[in-house]
Amino acid sequence: MPRILYYLVCSILTILFLFPLAWTLLMTFKTPTEASASPPTFFPRQFTLQSYVRIFSAGIASYLGNSTLVVLITVVVAVVLSMLAGYGFSRFSFPGKNVIFVLILTTLMIPFQSILTPLFLLLHFIGLNNSLVGLALVYITFQLPFSIFMMRNSFESVPRELEEAGLIDGCSTWSLLTRVMMPVVFPGIITVALFAFFATWNEFLAALIFINDTDKYTLPIYLLNLQSGLYGTIDFGALNAGLIITILPSVIIFLLLQRYYINGLVAGAVK
Structure with a gap:
């Protein structure tokens, strides 16, 4: 039981730490309209690499x-x-x-x-x-x-x-x-x-x-x-x-x- 509780706590902490990184990464695959939409969505409706194209063009x-x-x-x-x-x-x-x-x-x-x-x-x-x-x-x-x-x-x-x-x-x-x-x-x-x-x-x-x-x-x-x-x-x-x-x-x-x-x-x- 203590080992299960240990892995459970570690898994929750891992998710909490990785969630902002995952959100940031998925934001890069959204269109400008979808990225600035309110309320925001976690997964992009349409994957695109235009964000990387724009930033390298800049x-x-x-x-x-x-x-x-x-x-x-x-x-x-x-x-x-x-x-x-x-x-x-x-x-x-x-x-x-x-x-x-x-x-x-x-x-x-x-x-x-x-x-x-x-x-x-x-x-x-x-x-x-x-x-x-x-x-x-x-x-x-x-x-x-x-x-x-x-x-x-x-x-x-x-x-x-x-x-x-x-x-x-x-x-x-x-x-x-x-x-x-x-x-x-x-x-x-x-x-x-x-x-x-x-x-x-x-x-x-x-x-x-x-x-x-x-x-x-x-x-x-x-x-x-x-x-x-x-x-x-x-x-x-x-x-x-x-x-x-x-x-x-x-x-x-x-x-x-x-x-x-x-x-x-x-x-x-x-x-």
């Missing part, structure tokens, strides 16, 4: 490319820097190591909204305001504290005997990191990359403030403009098609890498 591909570029820069730089910093904090001793690490972690308590103005002025000073590279630098800055924390814990979970064996075999510090340690902490690297990807792909506020040119907008800003519509009208079919296109990369990447993600979180939690 230029969503360029905004998808903008988001992809920002995400790639953020993920690559955040993973490389956090891996090097985490390895340094885990395996090397230097003056003020603990103090510096604590200071890095304290930045997690700073609200992002409270430093938007200084960041805007800083990007303007270095000439990277209204650029995708500057936006990526902002995302990297806010991803690094958590990423360094995760990578430090991942390296700490590796037995030092493994590192000593590599040193006995003649490995240098760099080869020890790349050939011995990186394969072991690979789940932690994937975890850092996933967190950076999700946070950057779905971020809205920074992109709205730091990007002025419409041709440099990321997907969340594009969807906001699409929602505004012309003269207050909203193309619900195209809007939901844009949401599905935005959701798909996150779902696919998470499903492909979820086992590494879970292992990385566990490895980072034991310390």
